[in-house]
Amino acid sequence: MASNVTFLPSPLLFTGLTNVTACIPHDFIFAYNTSDPFILKAGVVNNLTAWVEPVYYRGITPPKYLLADEMALSDTVTDIPWNGTGIPPNNSYAFRGKIKTSAPGTIYAPIYIRFAIASSTNTSCGVSSSTPEFPHSTGFPAENATGSKKSGGGAIAGIVVGVLISLLICAAGLFLIRIRRRMRNVVQEPPAYQRGEAFAAEQKVHSGGIGHEVGLPQWRKSLEKDMKNFETDSVRSFPPSYKEDNL
Structure with missing residues (x-):
């Protein structure tokens, strides 16, 4: 053809x-x-x-x-x-x-x-x-007028979609910020009585005085026990004072 x-x-x-x-x-x-x-x-x-x-x-x-x-x-x-x-x-x-x-x-x-x-x-x-x-x-011409209407409608639709996407992004950001704040508020310090008990336990563990044997190493306990026994035996075996007999 x-x-x-x-x-x-x-x-x-x-x-x-x-x-x-x-x-x-x-x-x-x-x-x-x-x-x-x-x-x-x-x-x-x-x-x-x-x-x-x-x-x-x-x-x-x-x-x-x-x-x-x-x-x-x-x-x-x-x-x-x-x-x-x-x-x-x-x-x-x-x-x-x-x-x-x-x-x-x-x-x-x-x-x-x-x-x-x-x-x-x-x-x-x-x-x-x-x-x-x-x-x-x-x-x-009809094709030009139709094209103009379509292009105008497409531009408006694009603007609307862009605005909606921006709003969704802002809302998501605010939502994440609120969640993070709530999570930080949940993680609080322990009550006062718990802090006091923890402090007392720590002092008891680190105390070096006699009678506070909790938390002391085993070798130190044995050494203190030997020192006590030595002092007791020394007192018991100390010789009597010397006295000169009258001639």
């Missing part, structure tokens, strides 16, 4: 894309290529859809300002009028268009022409309006 399709250049030659100024009516003038086999031919219907869009880069989808929606081409149609409103001034616009023909197996190349819309001292025409107003216009 691809071999039966004929691709032809655009049969329209635009010459009215200069000196375009906002708030001033303008006619986008074009002429026909009479050597084209299907343009202005009896029995062949050709319809033109044309729009203006700013030239954006980095993958941004530009808005479309519709000028003509499937406008029938004939020898009496040689321009696309614009009343000067609806499109803000910009130095980088693209005039775009496509021709739908009834000629079997024929596809025309799309129209793409760069131009500029100069600013005007007259601001009463509402050039800041985002809605185009043209005699042949039906508003933005």
Whole structure:
């Protein structure tokens, strides 16, 4: 089927894309290529859809300002009028268009022409309006309007999700802080009577006085016992005092 399709250049030659100024009516003038086999031919219907869009880069989808929606081409149609409103001034616009023909197996190349819309001292025409107003216009193309609504809804949904995630993170942080404080409060010092008993036991263990034998090493107990026995035996075996007999 691809071999039966004929691709032809655009049969329209635009010459009215200069000196375009906002708030001033303008006619986008074009002429026909009479050597084209299907343009202005009896029995062949050709319809033109044309729009203006700013030239954006980095993958941004530009808005479309519709000028003509499937406008029938004939020898009496040689321009696309614009009343000067609806499109803000910009130095980088693209005039775009496509021709739908009834000629079997024929596809025309799309129209793409760069131009500029100069600013005007007259601001009463509402050039800041985002809605185009043209005699042949039906508003933005349906696919562009739908895409705008979807992108706007997606942006709002993204913001809502981001806010919810932030709130959840804050709540989780506060919850963890409260748990840590409760755990620290549970670990308290022992009661006073327990601290007193522990201190008394420690003093008893480390005491070195006689009679406080609890906690003393076995060798020290034996040594103290031997010392007591030695002192007792020494007292008992001490010789009586010497007295000289009277001669």
